[in-house]
Amino acid sequence: MIGLPMLSGAALALTHTAIVAGAGAVGAAGAAGTAGIGETVLFWLFALIAVGGALGMITRRNVVAAVMCLVATIVALAGLYVLLLAQFLAVIQVIVYAGAIMVLFVFVIMMLNKEDDAPWALRGLLIKVLAGGGLAYLMARVGSVVWDAGFSPERAWNPGQAETFGSIGQVGQALFTDYLFPFEAVSLVLLVAVVGALVLANPRRPGVAAAADSGAAARIEVGEAGTAQEGGQ
Amino acid sequence: MNGSLFATVSPSHFLILAALLFAIGVIGVLMRRSVLIVLMSIELMMNAANLTILAFARQWHDINGHALAMLVIAVAAAEAAIGLAIVVRVFRILRHSEVDRLTALKH
Numbered sequence: 001m002i003g004l005p006m007l008s009g010a011a012l013a014l015t016h017t018a019i020v021a022g023a024g025a026v027g028a029a030g031a032a033g034t035a036g037i038g039e040t041v042l043f044w045l046f047a048l049i050a051v052g053g054a055l056g057m058i059t060r061r062n063v064v065a066a067v068m069c070l071v072a073t074i075v076a077l078a079g080l081y082v083l084l085l086a087q088f089l090a091v092i093q094v095i096v097y098a099g100a101i102m103v104l105f106v107f108v109i110m111m112l113n114k115e116d117d118a119p120w121a122l123r124g125l126l127i128k129v130l131a132g133g134g135l136a137y138l139m140a141r142v143g144s145v146v147w148d149a150g151f152s153p154e155r156a157w158n159p160g161q162a163e164t165f166g167s168i169g170q171v172g173q174a175l176f177t178d179y180l181f182p183f184e185a186v187s188l189v190l191l192v193a194v195v196g197a198l199v200l201a202n203p204r205r206p207g208v209a210a211a212a213d214s215g216a217a218a219r220i221e222v223g224e225a226g227t228a229q230e231g232g233q
Numbered sequence: 234m235n236g237s238l239f240a241t242v243s244p245s246h247f248l249i250l251a252a253l254l255f256a257i258g259v260i261g262v263l264m265r266r267s268v269l270i271v272l273m274s275i276e277l278m279m280n281a282a283n284l285t286i287l288a289f290a291r292q293w294h295d296i297n298g299h300a301l302a303m304l305v306i307a308v309a310a311a312e313a314a315i316g317l318a319i320v321v322r323v324f325r326i327l328r329h330s331e332v333d334r335l336t337a338l339k340h
Contacts, residue, residue, distance in 0.1 A: 043242045047250050054254055054277055058261035063269050070273050073254075077280050084247065084287045089302055096306055101276065101313045108317045109269060112324050128263045135259050142252050146245045165291075166299060174300040182300075186307045193311035200318035203325060 043083055049076035067105050074098050085166040247288035255281035268323075268330040272316045279309045 053073030060066040074097045081090035164170055175183050254277060261274030283302045290298025324330045 040239065040242050043246060044239070047246075050250065051253055051257070054257040057273060057277065058257060058265060058270065063267060066270055066273060070277065073277065074280065077284060080247070080250075080284060081287055083242070084284075084291045086287045086290070086299055086302070089283075089287065089299055089306075092303065092306060096310055097276070097280070101310055104313060104317055105269065105273065108321060111321065112330070131263055132260070135256060139252055139256050143249060146248045146252075149245050165294060165296070170296050171299045171303065174296045175303065178297065179300045179304070182304055186304055189308060189311050193314045197314045197318035200315070201321045 039083060042079065046076040046079040046083070049073070050080070063109050064106065067102055067109065070105075071098050071102050074102070087166050088168045088171045089166070244288050244292045247284060251281045251284040251288070254278075254284070266331045266333055268320050268332055268335075271332060272313065272320070275316075276309060276313065279305060 050073045053069045053071075053076065056069035057066045057073065060069060074093060078090040078093040078098070081087075081093055258274040258278035258281060261277065262271050265271055265274070283305055286298045286302045286305070290296070290302070320330055323335065327335075
């Protein structure tokens with residue numbers, strides 16, 4: 001419990017250093033007009049952390065360890081956003097994802113006080129194999145198209161990047177002119193989410209909630225019993 | 234025409250990385266039993282989509298991609314809040330949160 005915030009703090013400090021270094025590399029590359037070696041090294045570093053964190057996230061038995069792996073992935077993705085000249089979104093990524101959403105996950109895990117769970121869900125394996133095959137096919141097609149596009153420097157980024165691309169000013173201008181309606185709609189979505197979360201998670205609404213809960217529990221248990229019977233037959 | 238994979242960074246690198254992360258997220262959703270891990274896998278898939286959006290935004294110098302990615306992050310935050318509230322409620326009622334055992338809506 002004590003190690004957790006320290007770990008997050010260390011990770012964020014590391015990110016800050018990495019992002020500053022990444023911004024320097026991008027700036028140098030932009031000035032030279034070609035991709036620098038620093039950008040390549042940072043890409044592979046962040047890509048390895050991201051993929052490793054994602055793999056760790058889906059394989060850990062301990063849910064808290066899984067959350068920490070996902071935090072590593074998200075922080076590495078913030079670094080990749082900087083490489084993509086999206087500085088503002090990299091900051092938002094660290095604050096909103098690594099800061100808010102992941103803390104929410106950890107908070108819920110601590111509140112539920114769950115024991116470690118079984119690592120893999122193997123029920124309905126046939127459907128999952130089919131879905132996995134479809135996913136593999138999709139990825140193979142996407143991969144072949146991207147592979148044909150090539151990795152050579154000639155096919156790298158289009159030249160002529162503006163200095164201010166991805167800055168807060170430019171993103172803000174887009175958000176408050178072309179995207180004004182979606183922006184306001186998202187504020188409504190967030191309001192509904194807050195109210196909905198309060199209504200769903202509040203245990204002490206007098207009378208109504210308790211009755212509804214016991215009724216729901218009874219219904220759900222009946223449903224589970226039905227499933228068990230079907231499984232037994 | 235495939236240039237050297239490691240010499241420089243191109244949009245293809247970011248697109249393949251995003252596809253890889255998305256695939257890992259799908260595997261997590263399909264194969265894990267804990268609702269919390271499933272929700273985290275969904276967050277990972279949204280991040281992969283964001284990475285694709287931003288790669289194309291840089292490729293075409295289009296700031297609209299950044300606005301879109303920002304809206305995706307906001308919607309992901311709302312989704313996480315609602316999803317976790319549902320997890321808390323389900324766990325209070327049933328004392329577990331395993332997706333394979335949550336079958337009430339099937340019957």
